[in-house]
Amino acid sequence: MEMIKRPRRLRGGETIRRMVRETRVDKASLMYPVFVKEGSNIIEEIPSMPGQYRYSIDRLCRKLDTLSDAGVSSVMLFGIPDHKDEVGSGAYASDGIVQRALREAKKEFPDMYYVTDVCMCEYTSHGHCGVLCGHDVDNDKTLKLLADTALSHVEAGADMVAPSDMMDGRIAAIRTRLDGAGFTNIPVMSYAVKYASAFYGPFRDAAGSAPSFGDRKTYQMDFHNSREGIKEALLDVEEGADIIMVKPAMSYLDMVAKVKEAVNVPVASYSVSGEYAMVKAAAKMDWVDEERIMCEMAASAYRAGSDIYITYFAEELAKCMDEGRIG
């Protein structure tokens, strides 16, 4: 039998496999989402996300220490306020939970890179991502509050803001507000291609942010759609987004690849709470190998085109990268 081409030649041993590897990963691309709440000396495990916690500000600082030791250099902050109201005023209060956490954390760990999630759903009594007009979210009124929120984060020390609300026009509204206040150099990472997804379930438990009625389908995208995601990504780049995010990651890697082709800015993917919870649950049953699944999920996100990978496994992944088990 004549067979000139034998793909197995390049798989013959670890050395050659590593030599021809197409996807190489770097800890610098990892971003860790973390929940911060009111109070002190609190570290509360999130039941549907074993290994993930809600931290009070003092405890958050200790976590930041561990993260930077592991080589994770950026975090994305989510706030869990004590008080919620109709207009989500905690989101843009100068002494809100995220704003205070930023001031404190920046003082203690100035080298960490702080990204903030800009949204209203953790702060509104109804749990929607903006202010309501009847039973729907009022897009244009919400824009002002999102811009207020972004500015208050930046004033408190955020290095980057990441709006996740999916209102139309929010990137332009935020960019204009930041620029008007002199923050022309603060990047905006847009959750541009964000689907209405059941994968956010554990997050909503963690943040107490499930909508009290209806769902988020009038603003988050229908998961049957692909071209609509490109439309969102292109619009946001036009409005000034510096980085485009696709979310969730695992079931949406087609979108990561397509967005990567369509835009000329870095692409982030967010492996969300439900992805994490599924791995944890299956591993706990001894049905899958947690570490190998985690590495495989991460590699696939990078392979699809992610420049930045946002994951609750950031610290564990950093270790695997150090030990050469991935990348």
Ligand code: PBG
């Ligand atoms: C806020 C927001 C959500 C997530 C990130 N930002 C929840 C939602 O849209 O319902 C989900 C993150 C995760 O599931 O890990 N809008």
